[in-house]
Amino acid sequence: MTKLKKGLLFFLALAAIFVSTNHRVLAQTAPTQASFFLTQGADCSPQPVTELTIVQAPQPFTLNLCLNTNASPVNGFDLTINYGSSLTLTSVSEQSDGNKFEGSTAYGPPGSIDNTNHTFRYAKVTTNSQDSLPQGTLFLATLTFTPSSPVTTGTIEASNPVVISPSSTPTTSVSNFKSVSYGPPTVQGDTYVSFALPLQDVYNPNNPLTTILPAIVCLYNPNTDIVSIKNDFSSNPCATSSFKANGNIVYKNADANGNAVFGSPGTYFDLGSTITSGSYIIAIKPAGYLAYITTNPVTITAGTTPQGTTNVIPTPANPLIAGDINGDNIINILDYEELETCGFMDVNPQPLDSNSPPICQTADLNHDGVVDGIDFNIWDRGLSASTNSTNNTPTLTPTITITPTVTPGS
Numbered sequence: 565m566t567k568l569k570k571g572l573l574f575f576l577a578l579a580a581i582f583v584s585t586n587h588r589v590l591a592q593t594a595p596t597q598a599s600f601f602l603t604q605g606a607d608c609s610p611q612p613v614t615e616l617t618i619v620q621a622p623q624p625f626t627l628n629l630c631l632n633t634n635a636s637p638v639n640g641f642d643l644t645i646n647y648g649s650s651l652t653l654t655s656v657s658e659q660s661d662g663n664k665f666e667g668s669t670a671y672g673p674p675g676s677i678d679n680t681n682h683t684f685r686y687a688k689v690t691t692n693s694q695d696s697l698p699q700g701t702l703f704l705a706t707l708t709f710t711p712s713s714p715v716t717t718g719t720i721e722a723s724n725p726v727v728i729s730p731s732s733t734p735t736t737s738v739s740n741f742k743s744v745s746y747g748p749p750t751v752q753g754d755t756y757v758s759f760a761l762p763l764q765d766v767y768n769p770n771n772p773l774t775t776i777l778p779a780i781v782c783l784y785n786p787n788t789d790i791v792s793i794k795n796d797f798s799s800n801p802c803a804t805s806s807f808k809a810n811g812n813i814v815y816k817n818a819d820a821n822g823n824a825v826f827g828s829p830g831t832y833f834d835l836g837s838t839i840t841s842g843s844y845i846i847a848i849k850p851a852g853y854l855a856y857i858t859t860n861p862v863t864i865t866a867g868t869t870p871q872g873t874t875n876v877i878p879t880p881a882n883p884l885i886a887g888d889i890n891g892d893n894i895i896n897i898l899d900y901e902e903l904e905t906c907g908f909m910d911v912n913p914q915p916l917d918s919n920s921p922p923i924c925q926t927a928d929l930n931h932d933g934v935v936d937g938i939d940f941n942i943w944d945r946g947l948s949a950s951t952n953s954t955n956n957t958p959t960l961t962p963t964i965t966i967t968p969t970v971t972p973g974s
Contacts, residue, residue: 637697640689648718887946
């Protein structure tokens with residue numbers, strides 16, 4: 565005879581003795597759709613848990629074992645909980661409602677915890693008088709599990725969950741058990757966006773001297789005002805943004821107005837895997853240019869590539885203005901000083917190489933390998949354009965006299 569049959573016969577026998585010797589016997593049917601379920605929290609009041617994300621192993625977690633009798637009194641219950649190979653049931657603490665089933669315990673902690681087979685059998689019958697039988701939502705016990713590392717997916721479920729109802733002939737009723745699926749956090753794939761940016765003053769747009777530019781893409785709360793975003797580049801770029809991604813943009817083609825169009829490398833720009841889905845104001849700032857800030861929020865779906873208008877950033881109406889050398893999103897005297905530091909007034913400007921300061925790489929606004937008067941002219945036009953633009957903060961235009969430095973012997 566199997567253990568299950570023996571346990572069931574034990575319950576039936578015990579319940580029969582109880583009802584035959586009790587002063588009051590209730591002729592009552594089995595509870596309708598009684599169900600066991602698990603919750604997290606202080607008791608059984610939260611909604612039943614059906615999915616559980618195990619973020620960190622071996623950090624223990626607890627689940628409350630509850631029984632809803634649907635207002636029908638019960639003599640006892642019997643169920644075997646199966647919890648999967650990546651969990652260890654470290655303890656079971658019986659709660660107040662579990663203790664209401666006084667008299668005889670067929671199976672209970674700690675002896676019925678089997679971490680080899682990852683099962684726990686819990687079964688009790690009460691010998692209380694019939695008019696004080698437990699009913700309603702019963703908080704039976706708190707189960708503490710410890711996950712192993714690495715965490716794998718699994719299910720906490722029950723086999724043969726039954727309750728025993730009071731009647732002249734004790735009746736067992738198969739009950740429901742709301743299982744719980746568990747596993748590690750879902751690993752989100754990278755989020756990709758696409759865009760194309762016309763850039764002002766990249767010489768020979770059909771064959772630019774550079775095909776790659778560093779860029780920052782930042783996502784802001786849709787309620788963030790444009791002025792705040794413009795000012796967010798002054799010291800720590802995108803400091804108040806929700807997400808920030810560094811990367812490169814690449815040359816795509818020339819537009820009808822003779823501007824070189826740069827955009828997402830290959831097909832898409834990779835924002836990484838930490839983005840959450842939502843609507844964002846997006847700022848894109850190529851090195852040496854004022855940032856492009858979208859007028860309206862753009863819908864971003866995390867972990868996907870562009871589809872339709874989702875994850876597609878609208879193309880700006882006007883080309884981005886060149887001349888922001890120090891990266892503070894303003895074209896002003898500070899950028900001129902960087903040009904001067906990088907030797908734009910030298911009679912024989914030295915070619916840039918891999919050892920040149922990064923700021924001088926940015927100061928080479930036409931990307932011909934030297935910082936010279938051509939880059940000054942681009943900066944000067946950008947200064948004028950940004951001063952007259954409603955999209956940028958007006959700045960002071962300096963009066964500049966260029967005096968070439970004469971090297972002795974040249």
